[in-house]
Amino acid sequence: MGRTITILTILLLIVALSVTGIFYAGSVRDRFEEAVEHMLPLCLNGDSGSLKQELANLEECWGKKESFLSFFVRHDEIEKMNTHLTTLRACIETESYDGAYHILKQMQFMSNHIFERELPNIDNLF
Numbered sequence: 001m002g003r004t005i006t007i008l009t010i011l012l013l014i015v016a017l018s019v020t021g022i023f024y025a026g027s028v029r030d031r032f033e034e035a036v037e038h039m040l041p042l043c044l045n046g047d048s049g050s051l052k053q054e055l056a057n058l059e060e061c062w063g064k065k066e067s068f069l070s071f072f073v074r075h076d077e078i079e080k081m082n083t084h085l086t087t088l089r090a091c092i093e094t095e096s097y098d099g100a101y102h103i104l105k106q107m108q109f110m111s112n113h114i115f116e117r118e119l120p121n122i123d124n125l126f
Contacts, residue, residue: 018120021072025118028065032058032111036104043101051092051100059085069114077114084110 035058042051062085070078084107091100 017072022115022118022120024065024068025073025115028069029111029115031061031065032107035061036108039104040101043097043104046095046097048092048095055085055089055092059089072118073114074117077110077117081107081110081114 035054039051039054039058042054062081066078066082084103088100088103088107091097091103
Protein backbone atom coordinates (compact mmCIF):
# COMPACT_ATOMS: atom_id res chain seq x y z
CA MET A 1 0.00 0.00 0.00
CA GLY A 2 2.86 2.37 0.82
CA ARG A 3 4.46 1.81 -2.59
CA THR A 4 1.21 2.61 -4.37
CA ILE A 5 0.89 5.90 -2.51
CA THR A 6 4.52 6.76 -3.26
CA ILE A 7 4.07 5.95 -6.95
CA LEU A 8 0.87 8.00 -7.16
CA THR A 9 2.54 10.91 -5.36
CA ILE A 10 5.48 10.87 -7.78
CA LEU A 11 3.13 10.63 -10.75
CA LEU A 12 1.06 13.58 -9.50
CA LEU A 13 4.24 15.57 -8.91
CA ILE A 14 5.42 14.90 -12.47
CA VAL A 15 2.05 15.93 -13.92
CA ALA A 16 1.94 19.07 -11.75
CA LEU A 17 5.45 20.09 -12.85
CA SER A 18 4.57 19.47 -16.48
CA VAL A 19 1.45 21.61 -16.27
CA THR A 20 3.42 24.32 -14.46
CA GLY A 21 6.01 24.23 -17.24
CA ILE A 22 3.35 24.61 -19.91
CA PHE A 23 1.75 27.61 -18.22
CA TYR A 24 5.11 29.21 -17.45
CA ALA A 25 6.30 28.81 -21.04
CA GLY A 26 2.98 30.27 -22.16
CA SER A 27 3.48 33.31 -19.95
CA VAL A 28 6.99 33.82 -21.36
CA ARG A 29 5.61 33.56 -24.89
CA ASP A 30 2.86 36.05 -24.11
CA ARG A 31 5.37 38.51 -22.63
CA PHE A 32 7.63 38.25 -25.67
CA GLU A 33 4.66 38.59 -28.04
CA GLU A 34 3.60 41.76 -26.26
CA ALA A 35 7.12 43.21 -26.28
CA VAL A 36 7.75 42.37 -29.93
CA GLU A 37 4.42 43.80 -31.06
CA HIS A 38 5.30 46.99 -29.21
CA MET A 39 8.89 47.16 -30.52
CA LEU A 40 8.25 46.40 -34.21
CA PRO A 41 6.67 49.80 -34.97
CA LEU A 42 9.50 51.48 -33.06
CA CYS A 43 11.98 49.75 -35.39
CA LEU A 44 10.08 50.96 -38.43
CA ASN A 45 10.06 54.52 -37.05
CA GLY A 46 13.71 54.41 -35.93
CA ASP A 47 12.90 55.45 -32.35
CA SER A 48 16.19 54.57 -30.67
CA GLY A 49 15.35 55.88 -27.19
CA SER A 50 12.13 53.96 -26.86
CA LEU A 51 13.71 50.82 -28.32
CA LYS A 52 16.51 50.95 -25.74
CA GLN A 53 13.98 51.29 -22.93
CA GLU A 54 11.84 48.42 -24.22
CA LEU A 55 14.94 46.28 -24.70
CA ALA A 56 16.04 46.94 -21.11
CA ASN A 57 12.59 45.86 -19.90
CA LEU A 58 12.71 42.74 -22.06
CA GLU A 59 16.20 41.81 -20.87
CA GLU A 60 15.14 42.26 -17.25
CA CYS A 61 12.09 40.06 -17.80
CA TRP A 62 14.14 37.39 -19.58
CA GLY A 63 16.75 37.46 -16.80
CA LYS A 64 14.05 36.64 -14.26
CA LYS A 65 12.39 33.90 -16.31
CA GLU A 66 15.46 32.25 -17.82
CA SER A 67 16.58 30.43 -14.68
CA PHE A 68 13.23 28.69 -14.16
CA LEU A 69 12.85 27.93 -17.87
CA SER A 70 16.17 26.13 -17.82
CA PHE A 71 14.62 23.38 -15.66
CA PHE A 72 12.36 22.15 -18.45
CA VAL A 73 13.43 23.79 -21.73
CA ARG A 74 16.34 22.62 -23.85
CA HIS A 75 19.41 24.70 -23.12
CA ASP A 76 20.23 25.35 -26.76
CA GLU A 77 16.88 27.13 -27.14
CA ILE A 78 17.64 29.30 -24.14
CA GLU A 79 21.06 30.08 -25.60
CA LYS A 80 19.43 31.08 -28.89
CA MET A 81 17.22 33.55 -27.05
CA ASN A 82 20.26 34.95 -25.24
CA THR A 83 22.04 35.31 -28.57
CA HIS A 84 19.03 37.04 -30.10
CA LEU A 85 18.88 39.49 -27.18
CA THR A 86 22.57 40.29 -27.53
CA THR A 87 22.25 40.73 -31.30
CA LEU A 88 19.17 42.90 -30.82
CA ARG A 89 21.08 45.13 -28.41
CA ALA A 90 23.90 45.49 -30.94
CA CYS A 91 21.45 46.32 -33.75
CA ILE A 92 19.73 48.98 -31.65
CA GLU A 93 23.01 50.54 -30.52
CA THR A 94 24.31 50.71 -34.09
CA GLU A 95 20.93 51.98 -35.28
CA SER A 96 20.48 49.03 -37.64
CA TYR A 97 16.71 49.04 -37.37
CA ASP A 98 16.18 46.62 -40.24
CA GLY A 99 18.37 44.07 -38.47
CA ALA A 100 16.57 44.73 -35.18
CA TYR A 101 13.23 44.14 -36.91
CA HIS A 102 14.37 40.73 -38.17
CA ILE A 103 15.84 39.74 -34.81
CA LEU A 104 12.57 40.67 -33.12
CA LYS A 105 10.70 38.43 -35.54
CA GLN A 106 13.13 35.59 -34.77
CA MET A 107 12.63 36.12 -31.04
CA GLN A 108 8.88 36.04 -31.54
CA PHE A 109 9.20 32.73 -33.40
CA MET A 110 11.58 31.31 -30.80
CA SER A 111 9.32 32.17 -27.84
CA ASN A 112 6.41 30.51 -29.62
CA HIS A 113 8.61 27.51 -30.45
CA ILE A 114 9.62 27.10 -26.78
CA PHE A 115 5.96 27.10 -25.76
CA GLU A 116 4.94 24.62 -28.46
CA ARG A 117 7.74 22.25 -27.43
CA GLU A 118 6.23 22.08 -23.96
CA LEU A 119 2.79 21.08 -25.18
CA PRO A 120 2.09 17.36 -24.85
CA ASN A 121 1.65 16.08 -28.40
CA ILE A 122 3.01 13.23 -30.44
CA ASP A 123 5.60 15.39 -32.24
CA ASN A 124 7.26 16.32 -28.95
CA LEU A 125 7.57 12.73 -27.80
CA PHE A 126 9.64 11.42 -30.70
